[in-house]
Amino acid sequence: MDMMYTNSMSETERYQISNFIESQFGIRMPTTKKILLTTRLSKRLKELDFESYSTYFKYLTSEDGIFNELPIFADLVSTHETRFFREPQHFNYLLNKVLPDIFHTKYDCHGKTLKILSAPCSTGEEVYSLACTIEEFKRVNSMPEIKYTITGTDVSEKVIHKAIHGIYPESAIETIPLELKHRYFLRGKSSHEGFAKIIPEIAERTCFKVVNLMDCTYPFFEEFDIIFCRNMLIYFSKENQELICMKLTGYLKNDGYFFIGHSETLMNFNLQLKNIAPTIYRKK
Numbered sequence: 001m002d003m004m005y006t007n008s009m010s011e012t013e014r015y016q017i018s019n020f021i022e023s024q025f026g027i028r029m030p031t032t033k034k035i036l037l038t039t040r041l042s043k044r045l046k047e048l049d050f051e052s053y054s055t056y057f058k059y060l061t062s063e064d065g066i067f068n069e070l071p072i073f074a075d076l077v078s079t080h081e082t083r084f085f086r087e088p089q090h091f092n093y094l095l096n097k098v099l100p101d102i103f104h105t106k107y108d109c110h111g112k113t114l115k116i117l118s119a120p121c122s123t124g125e126e127v128y129s130l131a132c133t134i135e136e137f138k139r140v141n142s143m144p145e146i147k148y149t150i151t152g153t154d155v156s157e158k159v160i161h162k163a164i165h166g167i168y169p170e171s172a173i174e175t176i177p178l179e180l181k182h183r184y185f186l187r188g189k190s191s192h193e194g195f196a197k198i199i200p201e202i203a204e205r206t207c208f209k210v211v212n213l214m215d216c217t218y219p220f221f222e223e224f225d226i227i228f229c230r231n232m233l234i235y236f237s238k239e240n241q242e243l244i245c246m247k248l249t250g251y252l253k254n255d256g257y258f259f260i261g262h263s264e265t266l267m268n269f270n271l272q273l274k275n276i277a278p279t280i281y282r283k284k
Ligand SMILES: C[S@@+](CC[C@H](N)C(=O)[O-])C[C@H]1O[C@@H](n2cnc3c(N)ncnc32)[C@H](O)[C@@H]1O
Pocket: 024, 025, 026, 027, 078, 079, 080, 081, 082, 083, 086, 119, 120, 121, 122, 123, 126, 153, 154, 155, 156, 159, 211, 212, 213, 214, 229, 230, 231, 232, 261
């Protein structure tokens, strides 16, 4: 008979695991999220044949567990929901305000590579939506010389692998306008039927890394013109939200653009940013 773990997490276990999650990844898991937490972890306990959350936690925090289990745990406890052109106002703003501001004339393209960071990027839809927007700007303004790179990062190795592959079920791209789908995706044939892959010309402009934004420093060796940090801060305490934004803005060029999710706010944070439109900021 299968063991049922869903209801068997004690309050002490929940407290211990939640504290650990918040200290490692910033994600808050209050009592109200106990069912969510048990739903996400119970399958894993079963797979590893642990009889209780405390024994699983003991393994997770052991030397072996930190090395082998923590990456899997990070994926299990985070919410990866994303989609192409999520919160489309941001992509419209990029196309109609930010890119024209950066590239006034063809002269502005010379010797410049636009650098964008999508942190967190989940399975890559945000990164490829950004790339499609830049490609459209290049096409419409006859500026093929514009160069750009987009770095996508996430704490979960699993989503980063998916992002690198850039392959999505047709259902994931169905809301993308037809002409963009034709220009920027390849449709799978025979065994790949029902899937679409981002074109290689875009894929080669992207790079993906596993980065925990709770870490003290980030492995970025350049400054970015634009940073998208959307729909993650909402799961964090105000204190961690401010800390992460402070660290990220340290990698933003002066006058660079910073985007957050529509249900997030940077109000009352002490950051080197000025608000220029709803959920859009510029470095002072
Ligand atoms: C809801 S998705 C948002 C993806 C995308 N930015 C969007 O708006 O569609 C949130 C992502 O944050 C990631 N995440 C959670 N905690 C993180 C951390 N400490 N460092 C980096 N990424 C984290 C999760 O793995 C998840 O993929």
